[in-house]
Amino acid sequence: MPEVMFAGPDGRLEGRYHHAGKPGAPVALVLHPHPLHGGTMNNRVTHALFERYKAMGFSTLRFNFRGVGRSQGRYDGGIGEISDAASALDFLQAVNPGASMLWVAGYSFGAYVGMQLLMRRPEMGGFVSISAPASHYDFGFLAPCPCSGLILHGADDELVPEPSVKKLVDKLNTQKGVKIDYRVMAGAGHVYTPEQTVQVANAAEDHVMSILNRSRMALAAD
Incomplete structure (x- = not known):
């Protein structure tokens, strides 16, 4: 897992990058929780994704x-963190010029930044948002939301009440051509246990693979 440093808008940014090697492989950018509350790229959920x-x-x-x-x-x-994410996506696209699909995944604050990135990069093919802070930030910018995706939330989230996320999901699902796969994890709060983190990763894989398989079937039918 090579360490990488790439240019950001306010200096160099530190990352960990895995190159698939297969021509045309899809790419994914994973974003961590709030920097002022201990969020780093080594966060349990971020690492699992x-x-x-x-x-x-x-x-x-x-x-x-x-x-x-x-x-x-x-x-x-x-604001600057959204620009950081855009620079990270630039890096990914530069080293994967033939990528078949672009995805962004984020946890908590990272989910907010990831969905902001969706609006700036219309080439995105899908997203995974874990514990999106819908009660802390205005997600009204998703009008219209450029693509479908997964939103997963803990039923017992003590920081972001689940109904605030359900309201966002319902609003997004009224938009033409957008289908949000909304999953509520029973017994989960805002911070996931190691066992719950595996369930989060399983849900993300289930959603992503369903989209990839649908895309492959469509290509085969052409």
Whole structure:
């Protein structure tokens, strides 16, 4: 798992990158939780998602937002972090020019940044949002949401009440051509136990593989 440093808008950003090697392999960018609350690219859920995308044959990148680990700069309230994610996607696309599909996955604050990135990069093919902080940030920017994806939330989330996420999902599902796969994990809070983290990764794999298989079937039918 090579360490990488790539140019960000406010200095160099530190990441871990896995190259799939297969021509045309899909790519995935994985985003970590809030930098001011201990979030790093080594977060349990972030790491699990990275490993699962890797196992599915993706070229995959996770990285530290500005001011975290060896990434330069300082926390910028979410605005600069969205630019960091765009730079990370630029890096991914530069080393995977023939990628068949682009995905973004994020946990908590990373889910918010990932969905902001969707609106800036219309070439995105799918997303995975874990514990999206719908009660803390305005997700009204998803109008219209550019693609379908998975939103997973803990039923007992003490920081982001599940009904606030359900409201967001219902709103997105009214949009033409968008289908949100919404899954609520019984007994889970905002921080997932090791056992629950495996369930999160399993759900992400189930969703992603269903989309990839559908895409492959469509190509075979042409």
